Amino acid sequence: METYHYVNIFETKGLEYLLLICFLVLFVLLIRYLERPKPEESSENRASRVTRRHPC
Amino acid sequence: MDSTAAVSGGHLGRELRGFGRFLLRELKPRGKLITPFNVISLPIIVLGIAILIVRFVRGLGSVTNLSQEVPWGLWIGFDVVTGVALAGGAYVITFVVYVMRLEKYRPIVRVTILNGLLAYVFYAGALVFDLGRPWNIINPIIGNSFGYNSVLFLVAWHFLLYMIAEFVEFSPVVAEWLGWKRVRRLLRSLTLGAVIFGITLSTLHQSGLGALFLMAKAKIHPLWYTEFIPILFFVSSIAAGLSMIIIEGTISHRVFKDQIDPRRHGTFEELVFGLAKGAAISLFVYYFFKALIFIHEQHWLLLGDAWGVWYLIEVVGFVLTPCVLFAYAVRNRRLGVVRVAALLTVTGIVLNRLNISIIAFNWRSETHYYPSWMEIVVTLMVVFAEIWVFRWVVNRMPVLRPSAHAGQET
Secondary structure (H helix, E strand, O other): OOOOOOOOOOOHHHHHHHHHHHHHHHHHHHHHHHHOOOHHHOOOHHHHHHHHOOOO | OOOOHHHHHHHHHHHHHHHHHHHHHOOOOOOOOOOHHHHHHHHHHHHHHHHHHHHHHHOHHHOOOOOOOOHHHOOHHOOOOOOHOOHHHHHHHEEEEEEHOHHHHHHHHHHHHHHHHHHHHHHHHHHHHHOOOOOHHHHHHHHOOOOOOOOOHHHHHHHHHHHHHHHHHHHHHHHHHHOOHHHHHHHHHHHHHHHHHHHHHHHHHHHHHHHHHHHHOOOEEEOOOOOOOHHHHHHHHHHHHHHHHHHHHHHHHHHHHHOHHHHHHHHHHHHHHHHHHHHHHHHHHHHHHHHHHHHHOOOOOHOOHHHHHHHHHHHHHHHHHHHHHHHHHHHHOEEEEEEEHHHHHHHHHHHHHHHHHOOOOOOOOOOOOOOOOHHHHHHHHHHHHHHHHHHHHHHHHOOOOOOOOHHHHO
16 A cells, blocks of 8 residues: 655755745746836826816 | 147157146145045044054054954955945946946946946955965965965956956046047947956956855854855845945935036936846845755754844845835835935845854854954045045046047947
8 A cells, every 4th residue: 555755845845946936926026016117107197197187 | 638749759748748737737636625524534544544554564463353263354354355245336337338238327337437446446455454464465466376276366366357357448538538539449449348358257256255255164154154155245246236336326426416417317317216126136136045045054943043133134134125125116216215225235235244254254253353443444444545536536537427429439
């Protein structure tokens, strides 16, 4: 009968792999966060705000 | 003055006299002499010179708290190890402008190169103070004792070559100041080569400074010792350099505002946000490297004592916090937050380098090293002397003010 082998996450470097995956995901998110202007400050929103205030 | 005229035989004497008069005129101080900065810095510089005379006459032991057990102190830990990291902005900006061709950063290239050059001359030059036999500093260069196996061999050669590379990068400004048009054209043609050479050297000696500590495994606290110190030193020097440019740029913008083209005032904010973005990314990478090493070495149990708290203060307080602040500031266009984050980053890098070279060094030893007041004065003297030279150059050469040949820059 087969027995279960519990994997020690420290010995298998599992934590390191998890951290690396977290890094890659967060890195993409960080770049997206830095590249995209703040929603309420974007030019489109500002323009629409101006149009709402001063409709022609 | 024209260099062609200088070499034309009949006018040589007159040209030389004119050149001498020009230099004398430029050497005269400009602006107010009694300023808060001058009042504070001048006595410290004079006192520092006096202490250095005593140091060279009577030896290191007469002015420092160094001993056989603690041979490296504040002068190495702050001036050399930290100063070189903070000078990292020069290789980052030259890479961005000359290799990546991001032209919007060109207005700050000259001032950044000048900062880098002076930092190397003064901080790496401070190495001489800390050598028991300073006259032997020439040995790795002249081959009296090359010491190929030593990391210091690499560091010594790199410092020398990098200072030459940075001087070549800055030399067109000097030629423009002297009015040597042909020489300037020749020097400008060398810039790109010098930049690429300088960046290569920087990547190696920034990490090489970290490699110096690889042989001290038994002496450095395990939370700071890792075989990846060279990589950490290199990555952190990028964030340190960018943050220093933000701080120096902010100060220069106020102090030398009369020299800056008014049209460029608006673009400065854009540059700062661009630099802050770079700093956020490099701090993010640096933080994850630190976390990865921490997990790899399984240092959980070491966090329980005062050393662990001190380590967390450094990593969370001065790496993760400024990283978050930079990102928030870029996203929300908050210039003040960028400056705070830059200040935190620089403090964090200073703390990290001092932890590795002084504070967590010999951590188990019963004798602890504390710098003497004279070591602190000499360190301040080096910093102030650099600022004095920086101010002298900026007030005379076209560093911040637009170049007369701006259109020809490539």
